[in-house]
Structure formats: C-alpha cells, structure tokens
Amino acid sequence: MSRQLIAGNWKMNGLTADARSLAQALQSGAGNGFGHADLLVCPPFTQISTVAGILTGTAITVGGQDCHMQAKGAHTGDISAPMLRDLGATHVILGHSERRQNHKEIDETVREKVLAARSACLIPIVCVGETEDQRSADGHEDVVGWQIKGSLPDGFADGEGVVAYEPVWAIGTGRTATEQDVAAMHAFIRAELVRQFGDAGHKTRILYGGSVNAKNAAGLLAVADVGGALVGGASLKAQDFFAIAAAASRG
Numbered sequence: 001m002s003r004q005l006i007a008g009n010w011k012m013n014g015l016t017a018d019a020r021s022l023a024q025a026l027q028s029g030a031g032n033g034f035g036h037a038d039l040l041v042c043p044p045f046t047q048i049s050t051v052a053g054i055l056t057g058t059a060i061t062v063g064g065q066d067c068h069m070q071a072k073g074a075h076t077g078d079i080s081a082p083m084l085r086d087l088g089a090t091h092v093i094l095g096h097s098e099r100r101q102n103h104k105e106i107d108e109t110v111r112e113k114v115l116a117a118r119s120a121c122l123i124p125i126v127c128v129g130e131t132e133d134q135r136s137a138d139g140h141e142d143v144v145g146w147q148i149k150g151s152l153p154d155g156f157a158d159g160e161g162v163v164a165y166e167p168v169w170a171i172g173t174g175r176t177a178t179e180q181d182v183a184a185m186h187a188f189i190r191a192e193l194v195r196q197f198g199d200a201g202h203k204t205r206i207l208y209g210g211s212v213n214a215k216n217a218a219g220l221l222a223v224a225d226v227g228g229a230l231v232g233g234a235s236l237k238a239q240d241f242f243a244i245a246a247a248a249s250r251g
C-alpha cells in the first residue's frame with residue numbers, strides 16, 4: 001500500500017496560545033515520521049506562520065484552508081496562494097463544503113483556485129461530497145461526478161493533486177459513512193478520475209473525511225482506495241491526530 005495522507009483541518013479554531021500549544025505537542029510527538037502516513041495540518045491563516053515555524057524540521061507539513069484565485073490585487077480580506085507558500089504552506093484545501101455553503105463557492109471557482117494553487121507550487125486538496133438530501137434522493141454519484149468534472153482542471157492528475165470525499169452529512173456530526181459506502185464512493189471517484197484523466201487518474205490520492213476519529217480510523221483507512229483522511233475535530237488534539245496516523249501505518 002502506498003503512503004496515506006492524514007490531513008488535519010483545524011477550521012476556524014485556535015488563538016495564538018492554542019495553536020502554539022497544539023503545534024508544540026505535534027512537534028514533540030512527530031519523531032522521525034509515521035511509517036506509511038504523511039502528516040499535514042491546516043491551521044487558520046492567522047496561525048500558519050507560527051505553526052510552520054514550530055514544525056520546521058519535523059515530518060509534519062503545513063497547509064492553508066482556502067486561497068484566492070488571483071495571485072495578488074484588490075481583493076480585500078483574501079489570501080493568495082503565493083502568500084500561503086510564502087508562509088511555509090505546501091498544500092491548500094479547496095472547495096470544502098463549508099466554503100461551498102457559506103461562501104457560495106461553485107465548481108468553477110474551485111477550479112480557478114486549483115489553477116492558482118498549482119501556479120504557486122501548492123498541492124491542492126479538492127473536497128467533494130453530497131448533502132443528506134442528495135443522498136436520500138440517490139443523487140450522490142451525480143453530485144460528486146459533477147463536482148469532479150467542474151472542479152478539477154486539465155492535468156490535475158498529472159501533479160500531486162488530492163481529492164477528498166466528504167459526505168456533508170458526516171462532517172462534524174459524529175455520523176461516519178459506512179465502510180461499504182466509503183468503498184463504493186471511492187471506487188466511483190476513481191473511475192471518474194480515470195475517465196477524465198486517463199491512466200494518471202489511478203495515482204491521485206482520494207481521502208475520506210467526515211467524523212474520522214481515533215476509534216474508527218483503522219477501519220476507514222483500510223478500505224480499498226482510501227488514500228488517507230481529512231480530519232476536522234479530532235485533529236485539534238495531538239493525541240487523537242497521532243492515533244489516526246498510527247492507524248494509517250497499520251493500513
């Protein structure tokens with residue numbers, strides 16, 4: 001099995017003291033790495049510099065949670081991909097369902113942001129996933145299929161771009177998708193990637209996200225075609241984040 005990526009999305013959590021203390025706990029536990037897992041944390045913009053500084057020299061990399069589609073200019077309050085890179089970020093989460101919902105981001109916006117990330121040498125982690133209503137109406141494959149078509153630009157699979165499948169109803173709810181559902185959706189996403197990008201689509205990592213925790217991680221990470229996890233709440237405790245990483249190592 002190839003290395004899995006365990007990515008922590010801290011979302012809008014962490015004043016400087018919190019971020020410093022969590023980063024220090026990660027630094028002390030990081031050791032020489034985690035077997036089959038690559039580790040990444042994505043703090044809020046305001047803490048990236050602090051966290052990247054503390055984690056320098058460890059096996060844990062740092063990413064952003066969003067970026068603007070332009071590299072610079074008159075965009076009050078926005079952060080560009082080169083700015084993230086400048087702070088030490090290696091990755092950026094794009095098209096998270098909270099951005100799609102709260103900021104009305106559409107696939108075309110996400111696609112433009114992926115291009116911006118690529119120009120700044122950041123690895124994009126593009127989130128896709130259906131709502132509960134869409135799944136109840138049996139529309140989950142259609143929704144995710146369209147998100148993949150619309151959000152991923154040409155050549156996406158030639159780089160290190162990552163896709164994260166996050167059923168919206170499983171995010172922050174404690175309701176995890178069953179391993180059967182995860183297997184079915186990851187197989188569907190893989191088939192879509194190959195249809196869109198040819199052979200290169202076989203190598204794109206597909207993460208699962210949605211209430212992943214220290215207890216359920218081993219089962220989810222052992223599912224075929226799960227290339228890692230995008231972890232929200234459980235990534236705010238170093239011990240839980242490491243337990244998930246350890247589960248990946250056993251995958």
Ligand SMILES: O=C[C@H](O)COP(=O)(O)O
Pocket residue numbers: 009096166170171172173174209210211212230231232233234
């Ligand atoms: O980006 C992370 C996901 O939204 C999952 O969040 P969660 O682990 O708190 O459910």
